[in-house]
Amino acid sequence: MSERVSWVPEGVDTGKPSAARLYDYLLGGGHNFAADRALAEKFLQAQPNARTIARLNRAFLRRAVLFMMESGIRQFLDLGSGIPTVGNVHEIAQKADPDAHVVYVDFEEVAVAHSQLILENDPHATIIQEDLTKPAAVLKAAGESGLIDFTRPVGVLTVGVFHFVPPEADPAAIVAAYRDAVPQGSYLAFSQFTQDLQPEEMAGVVEVMKKSQNPMFPRTKTEIEGLLAGFDVVEPGIVPLPLWRPEGTNTDDPDKAGIYAVVGRKG
């Protein structure tokens, strides 16, 4: 079992590392446990650039949300939102327009409880506890939340999360289900690990995560293109994280970014 941290209430198993808390740790957050940090250390051995990748992925999320806001999107569905850490979608969106609506979706108990704490006083944002690989249930709950009007364009966000969806879960069908649920003019922001960049390090990461609760499945550019069927990919297409519409001049090495980023528009 796990080592017990004194301040953790009895009955909560902190012995199993979670991808959400690992991400939080890589971003410099404190919402994590020894098991998460131990896994993160292994992750860092396989991919020394992991902290940067986490930062770049978070920055992509911010730029994608702002891009969608500029395109007129005022309601967001953030799939696999995880631990609310720094620069959450509702903070970014509501800074630009306080009336922007955000529905977070996650399955993990602690992530959900944490999100509820953060969102307690925000009538325009909520979290629903559902499995993003079950689109019907997610869409039903999102509709019932009253925060998303599916007759108006929606910004769907799956940022740094699809590498946890195994091939047997049929990721193409999952993306298609969300695509079919939103009207024309909606957007999809998508980022996930790829073996196209630093294949050796990627293989190491896959190995590290294999036995965790969240094994990883990197995808090639071609595979990601397939997942975005039915979307018009906006400029600059499927690119390493720092190259997607950077703010000013990019100074990060795209070859060490680990993750492809892309935004598509439903035409």
Added chain:
Amino acid sequence: MELPELAARWMHALTSTAYIPLSHAEIEQALLDSLVELPESPESVADRLVSLHATGPDSLRATIEVLSSTFELPLLARLSSAYAQAMRMDAFDQQEQIKVAIVRAKQRVERTLKVSQARFQEVFASSALGIAITGFDGKCVEANDTLAEIVGLESGTELVERELIDFFHPEDAAALAASYRQVREGRLDRFRDQRKLIRADGEPVWVHLAVSLLRDADGEPTHHVTMVEDISELHLLQRSLDHQLLHDSLTGLSNRGHFVAQVERRVTSDPVTLYHLGLDAFSVVNNGIGHESGDKLLKIVASRLGKLAAEKKAVLARIGGDEFAMMTIDDNVTTTVEEIQDALAEPTFVDDHGIALSASIGVVDRPPAFATANELMRCANAALRQAKARGKRQWALHDPHDDARRRGRYALAASMPGAWEHGEIEVVYAPVHDLDTREVLGAVARLHWDDLSHNDTMALADSTGLSLPIGRWLLREACAQAARWVEEFGDRAPTLHIALGALQSRDEDLVADVKRALDETGLPAERLRIALDISSVLAGDDNAVVLHDSGIVTALDGFHGGYDELTVLTEVPVRAVITRAEAPRPDSPLRQAMRDLIATVHSFGVRFGVDEVHTLEDAEHWRAVGADAVIGLLPALSAADVTELLATAASPPPAAS
């Protein structure tokens, strides 16, 4: 360096060390404000850096590197320690936050668990289905009261630690264990079955089962859950609909109703033959080896007859306790009767008892087409009675004339209770004569109905189950009459003799009945003689002894002179025996034997009486060999006639002349 330029450099250095969720311009502005503030308050700059989330592992180093060219070391030292403190507080805040999140998550899980546990408990407790959760060792971990009720226990807790499979019929155990194993090994998701449970009291219960697997949080199988639905009532209903209505539950053969319906269908169009079989001496078997064995025997008979019926394309039914009926078409009666007897004659062993079987058979062959099925059944039954009367293993063809006669007798028996109730049955008194003195010793009380004799009336009473109540009535009625005679005529009143039937002789209430009759009528005990049927004494009944001990003189009726009977005379204190036999004429080869027998009886101190002696000549023959008394020399008289006789006649009464 100008402050804006420094702020730009600082921004570039910081953003590669941490994710700051702001635009570059916004970050730059925040840092420029910080630079202005720094000399006055490095602590608030540290706070701002942490709140901006410039908290990467290299963020402080990058900051010092950029600022060291412009600011003094002591200021930077203050900034560094304030930054460390802010980081510390930030970490505490975050950990506090996630702690609250965890507590909430835990509470929610617990609440959900509690609700689902409560729901489960409610379902478990109130379900109309029996539910058991068993470990892989087969023992119940938990069971609800419904299941306990189904298996005949008080509460579900009684099932805990007991093996569920023990409640199933032993024949089903192996198959069930295999099914449970398949579910456990994941080769089956669940199985459903229909099986027999054995209740605590041994009664079988039909149940539907559904068995599936319980898993723990990691998906590992831990228990079986078994749902049990009691369908025995359904079964009974089903059976009473299609089986019990048409079939006999013991043998599975058609029942009477079903048989009659089939006879009805065939009789108008086909040359049918009906066989009505009664197993010989089946009641002896049933009483001798027990009803359970009797039932087994009936099943064996049913299966043998069933085989024969199948060969002959005959219809077979069980139409009574030990009675079967068969209908054949275009049949040879003698051949079939032989085949039936052959089928039954095969040695039969039931619970180690070897039993020889035979049947009496009544046959109705090719009746006229207009006969109704119920008439035919009655005719076959009449023929069976006739066959039975001839002994074992006999058969009889239905004879319409004989039937009419018997019907008369049955009709009489059927009317007997009504006749008794209406006072049509009366008590008459036959005198007992002393052969030596020719005096009347007493009067024998007898039943009289229509033109039927006492014995015929008693036989009818036996066949209608009236013999006991009528016997008691006779006892009381006669005692009352005798008491009136004693009151009126004193010593001249006749001593009352009552001969009891076999049933009443061994009735356990007899002694009490007799005493009550004496008490209620006031007849002195010495004025009563009770003759018991000798078979009851031979069977070991002690009524004779108890009556004797109560001061009542007894006799044994139905004496034949057998060895057993003589032995009884040495053991049981009786005053007399009564026999019915042909008179020992001088030319009879048995005359000497009878004389010797009577001498033997006398040697035990027992008197010898003879019933049904109707002539003075016969009476003389009996006197000659030593008999003491006879009954039947004069016809029996009504109580009123006897009273009149006693009143008018001087002693001795006419019979003595």
